[in-house]
Amino acid sequence: MKIEGTHTLKAPRDIVWRVLQDPQAIARCLPGCQQLEPEGENRYKAVLHVGVASIRGVYAGTFQLKDLTPPTRYAIAFEGRGPQGFAKGTGTLVLEERDAETFIHYSGDVQVGGPIASVGQRLLQGTARMLAGQFFTALEAEVAALQNAETTGAPVTPPRHGILRTFLRYLWQRLRMFFRRG
Numbered sequence: 001m002k003i004e005g006t007h008t009l010k011a012p013r014d015i016v017w018r019v020l021q022d023p024q025a026i027a028r029c030l031p032g033c034q035q036l037e038p039e040g041e042n043r044y045k046a047v048l049h050v051g052v053a054s055i056r057g058v059y060a061g062t063f064q065l066k067d068l069t070p071p072t073r074y075a076i077a078f079e080g081r082g083p084q085g086f087a088k089g090t091g092t093l094v095l096e097e098r099d100a101e102t103f104i105h106y107s108g109d110v111q112v113g114g115p116i117a118s119v120g121q122r123l124l125q126g127t128a129r130m131l132a133g134q135f136f137t138a139l140e141a142e143v144a145a146l147q148n149a150e151t152t153g154a155p156v157t158p159p160r161h162g163i164l165r166t167f168l169r170y171l172w173q174r175l176r177m178f179f180r181r182g
Helices: 013-020 023-029 115-119 121-152 162-181
Strands: 002-009 033-038 043-052 055-069 073-082 085-098 101-113
Touching: 002 121, 013 023, 013 085, 013 101, 013 121, 023 033, 023 121, 043 121, 055 085, 055 115, 085 115, 101 115, 101 121, 115 121
Parallel strands: none
Antiparallel strands: 002 101, 033 043, 043 055, 055 073, 073 085, 085 101
């Protein structure tokens, strides 16, 4: 399964890059992330609770950041297993700065197996897009918190996420896009 897209953040690329390099911020942004621990340089162990349709479960795995080219791009390799199957794949994030905005171009290739693969390609693709949207919506809140701290000189106060809060931010963002196109 392939996934790709672009997400725009109203922040300079160096701030976005710093947040993308912060494991604690990434853990807060990843939907369903229960644990994220360093396991060597640019390598992490993760535990995620995710689901597609009625097939839900806890998945443990690793991901590694590769080919880092600060502050413009990096690649990700990941794999995870759980009672409902497995997932493994690769992805790339490319950060492009225009004016005061950063465009994050993402692409990835994911293979899934086991019971989770039985839900069908379209449902998996839709869930992947939704999870990516929730991740980038949470990332936007993290970037805004860092920008605010740098502007005011106050310490960084991480935003509260949670599944409902992140979903509502995601929904609000989609509604704004819909009405702008109107």
